[in-house]
Amino acid sequence: MNENITIGIDIGGTNIELAWVKKDSSILKHIKLKTKNYLEADYLVKDIGNIILEENKNFSNYNILGIGIGAPNGNYFNGTIEFAPNLGWKGIIPLAEMFETKTGLKTKLTNDANAAAYAEMIYGGAIDMQNFLVITLGTGLGSGIVVNGQILYGSTGFAGELGHTIVENNGRQCKCGRKGCLETYASATGIKKTINNFLDQTKKASILRSLDNIQAKDIYLAAKQGDECASKAIDYTGKILGQHLSDYIALFSPEAIFITGGLAKAHSLLIPAIEKSIDENCLHIFKNTVKILPSQLLEKNSGLLGAAALITE
Amino acid sequence: MNENITIGIDIGGTNIELAWVKKDSSILKHIKLKTKNYLEADYLVKDIGNIILEENKNFSNYNILGIGIGAPNGNYFNGTIEFAPNLGWKGIIPLAEMFETKTGLKTKLTNDANAAAYAEMIYGGAIDMQNFLVITLGTGLGSGIVVNGQILYGSTGFAGELGHTIVENNGRQCKCGRKGCLETYASATGIKKTINNFLDQTKKASILRSLDNIQAKDIYLAAKQGDECASKAIDYTGKILGQHLSDYIALFSPEAIFITGGLAKAHSLLIPAIEKSIDENCLHIFKNTVKILPSQLLEKNSGLLGAAALITE
Numbered sequence: 105m106n107e108n109i110t111i112g113i114d115i116g117g118t119n120i121e122l123a124w125v126k127k128d129s130s131i132l133k134h135i136k137l138k139t140k141n142y143l144e145a146d147y148l149v150k151d152i153g154n155i156i157l158e159e160n161k162n163f164s165n166y167n168i169l170g171i172g173i174g175a176p177n178g179n180y181f182n183g184t185i186e187f188a189p190n191l192g193w194k195g196i197i198p199l200a201e202m203f204e205t206k207t208g209l210k211t212k213l214t215n216d217a218n219a220a221a222y223a224e225m226i227y228g229g230a231i232d233m234q235n236f237l238v239i240t241l242g243t244g245l246g247s248g249i250v251v252n253g254q255i256l257y258g259s260t261g262f263a264g265e266l267g268h269t270i271v272e273n274n275g276r277q278c279k280c281g282r283k284g285c286l287e288t289y290a291s292a293t294g295i296k297k298t299i300n301n302f303l304d305q306t307k308k309a310s311i312l313r314s315l316d317n318i319q320a321k322d323i324y325l326a327a328k329q330g331d332e333c334a335s336k337a338i339d340y341t342g343k344i345l346g347q348h349l350s351d352y353i354a355l356f357s358p359e360a361i362f363i364t365g366g367l368a369k370a371h372s373l374l375i376p377a378i379e380k381s382i383d384e385n386c387l388h389i390f391k392n393t394v395k396i397l398p399s400q401l402l403e404k405n406s407g408l409l410g411a412a413a414l415i416t417e
Numbered sequence: 418m419n420e421n422i423t424i425g426i427d428i429g430g431t432n433i434e435l436a437w438v439k440k441d442s443s444i445l446k447h448i449k450l451k452t453k454n455y456l457e458a459d460y461l462v463k464d465i466g467n468i469i470l471e472e473n474k475n476f477s478n479y480n481i482l483g484i485g486i487g488a489p490n491g492n493y494f495n496g497t498i499e500f501a502p503n504l505g506w507k508g509i510i511p512l513a514e515m516f517e518t519k520t521g522l523k524t525k526l527t528n529d530a531n532a533a534a535y536a537e538m539i540y541g542g543a544i545d546m547q548n549f550l551v552i553t554l555g556t557g558l559g560s561g562i563v564v565n566g567q568i569l570y571g572s573t574g575f576a577g578e579l580g581h582t583i584v585e586n587n588g589r590q591c592k593c594g595r596k597g598c599l600e601t602y603a604s605a606t607g608i609k610k611t612i613n614n615f616l617d618q619t620k621k622a623s624i625l626r627s628l629d630n631i632q633a634k635d636i637y638l639a640a641k642q643g644d645e646c647a648s649k650a651i652d653y654t655g656k657i658l659g660q661h662l663s664d665y666i667a668l669f670s671p672e673a674i675f676i677t678g679g680l681a682k683a684h685s686l687l688i689p690a691i692e693k694s695i696d697e698n699c700l701h702i703f704k705n706t707v708k709i710l711p712s713q714l715l716e717k718n719s720g721l722l723g724a725a726a727l728i729t730e
Contacts, residue, residue: 177702186702187701187702233572234572235571235572235576249668251564251565251567251569251571252564252565252567252569254564254565256564256565256668256669257670258548258564258669258670258671259546259547259548259670259671259672259706260670260702260703260706261670262670262702262703263548263667263668263669263670264668264670265667265668265700266667266668268667268700269664269667269668270660270663270664270698280700280701281701282698282700347583350583351582351583352668354576354578354579354581354582355562355569355576355577355578355579355582355665355668356569356571356576357570357571357572357573357574357575357576357577358571358572359572385583385595387578387581387593387595388500388593388594389490389499389500389573389575390573390575393572393573
C-alpha cells in the first residue's frame with residue numbers, strides 16, 4: 105500500500121511556503137513563494153493549485169490525503185480567511201473550498217498560530233502536554249491555545265486572539281482599527297516602533313542609528329553586540345509581554361508557553377526578559393508553574409508542519 | 418433501588434449553604450450557616466460533618482453518593498483550598514480529604530465559580546452550549562470557563578481567574594497583594610469603592626449620602642429610583658467589565674457570558690452597560706457573537722447546585 109503524505113501550505117504576511125510532508129514530519133519537497141505576488145486570492149488558488157497538480161505527478165508512489173493550510177485570520181470551522189489585514193484580502197474568502205475545487209483534494213484550513221500550536225503538540229515540545237500556549241511573534245502576534253489537549257476555537261472558530269487584547273488604553277494604533285493591542289508592542293512591528301521611539305527620545309550612541317530602516321533582526325544582532333538601546337528595546341518588549349502573559353497564565357494555567365516566529369530568534373535575550381516580568385507580575389498561586397520555552401521546532405517552519413498535519417488529524 | 422442524592426456545600430465569604438439534592442436539582446433539605454463562625458477549617462469540618470451525619474439519618478431511604486463542595490480558591494485536582502483570603506484560612510487546606518475522613522463519604526471540591534458554571538451547564542442556560550463563561554460578582558469576581566464542554570482547569574487546577582487579570586497598572590489595591598485586578602472594580606467591593614469615590618468627587622445630591630455604610634444592594638435600589646450617582650456607579654462598573662470581557666471574548670469566543678452572584682441582582686441595569694461597552698470595544702470579528710445573560714438559575718443558589726452535581730459527574 106502506498107505511503108500517506110499531505111500537502112501543507114503556510115501563508116504568511118511575507119512568504120508562502122508549500123511542502124509535501126510525510127507523517128513523521130519529514131519534508132519531501134519544499135517550495136517558497138512571495139505573498140506580495142498574490143494580491144488576489146483567486147490568483148493564489150489558480151497559481152498554487154497549478155503548482156500542486158504539476159508537482160503531484162512526482163508523488164504518484166504516494167497516497168496524497170489532502171491539503172492543510174495555515175493562514176492569518178483562518179477559520180477552522182468554515183475553511184475561510186476572514187478580513188485578513190496582513191494579506192490585503194478583503195471580506196470572507198472560502199479558501200479551503202476554492203483549493204478543493206481547483207485540485208480535487210480534501211482541504212482544511214486553520215489560523216497560522218493554531219497550526220504552529222498543532223505542530224508543537226504533534227512534533228515539538230508539547231507532545232506530552234494537555235495545556236499550553238504558542239505565541240508567534242512575527243509581523244503581528246499570533247497565538248494558538250491548547251486546552252485539555254485540544255486547540256481552543258471557541259464558538260466562532262476565532263478564539264485565542266491574544267494579540268488583540270488591549271494592554272494600553274489609547275495606546276499604539278493597531279491594524280485592527282483599535283488602539284493599544286498587545287501586538288502593537290510585542291511583535292516585529294512593535295519592537296521596531298519601540299526602538300524608533302527610544303532612539304528619538306535619547307541621544308545615546310547606537311549602531312542602529314546608521315540604518316535607514318531598522319528590522320527586528322538588526323535589533324537582535326545589535327543587542328547581542330552589547331548595544332544598550334537595542335537591549336532596552338528587547339527588555340521592554342519582554343516586560344510588556346510578560347506582564348500580559350501573567351494574566352493569560354491566570355486564565356489558562358498552561359504547563360508551558362512556547363515563543364516562536366521571526367522575533368523569537370532573539371529568544372536567548374527575549375525569554376529571560378519575559379521570565380523576569382512574569383515573576384514580578386504573576387499571581388501568587390501560579391508562580392513557578394509555567395515554563396517559557398523557545399519552540400522546539402525553531403529551525404523548521406512549525407506553521408507549515410502544523411498545516412500539513414491538519415489532514416491526518 | 419434507592420434513589421441517588423448528593424450533598425452540596427457552597428462556602429462563600431459570608432454564608433455557607435448546605436443541601437441534600439436530587440439529580441433533577443430539587444432540594445430535599447437546605448441549611449444556611451454563617452462563614453464567620455468558622456475561623457478554622459478544622460472546626461468547620463467537625464461541625465458541618467456532625468450536621469451531615471445527623472441529617473443523613475433522615476435520608477435513609479436514599480442512596481447518598483457523596484459530598485460536593487464549591488469554595489473560593491478551591492482546587493478540583495487536589496481537593497484543597499489554597500490561600501483563600503476571603504475565608505481568612507491560611508496555607509493549603511485538604512478540605513475534601515478532611516470531609517471524607519469525618520463523614521466516610523466520597524468528597525469532591527472545586528472553585529465556587531466553577532461550581533456555578535457547572536450548574537449553568539447542567540441545569541441552567543448553558544445546557545446546549547460548549548463554550549461559555551460564568552462571571553460571579555460577589556465580594557470578589559469569580560469566573561468559571563467552559564471550553565469544548567469542559568470546565569477549564571489548566572495544568573494546576575486554578576485556571577480561569579479572570580478577576581485577577583490586571584486592568585489598571587498601579588490601580589486599586591487587591592486582596593491578592595497586587596494592584597489593579599479586575600475584581601477591585603467589578604464586584605460588590607469594587608462598586609462600593611466606586612460610589613464612595615464618586616460621592617467624594619462631586620457635590621451632587623444622592624440618597625446614598627444618608628447611609629453610613631453603602632452596600633452594593635443600596636446602589637442598585639438607588640439607581641432603580643433614578644439616583645444619578647448610583648446609576649453612574651453601575652454604568653462605570655459595566656463599562657470596565659465590558660472592556661475586559663471584550664478581551665476575554667477574543668480569547669475564548671464564548672457563545673454566552675452569564676452574569677451571576679450578589680451584584681448580578683442589578684442585572685437589568687448592569688447588563689445593558691456591559692453590552693454597550695462590549696459593542697464599543699470588541700474586535701470586529703466577534704461583534705454580535707456573544708450573548709450577555711443573567712444566570713438562568715438566579716433565584717436559586719447555582720454554586721450550591723453545581724457543588725452537589727460534582728459527585729454525579
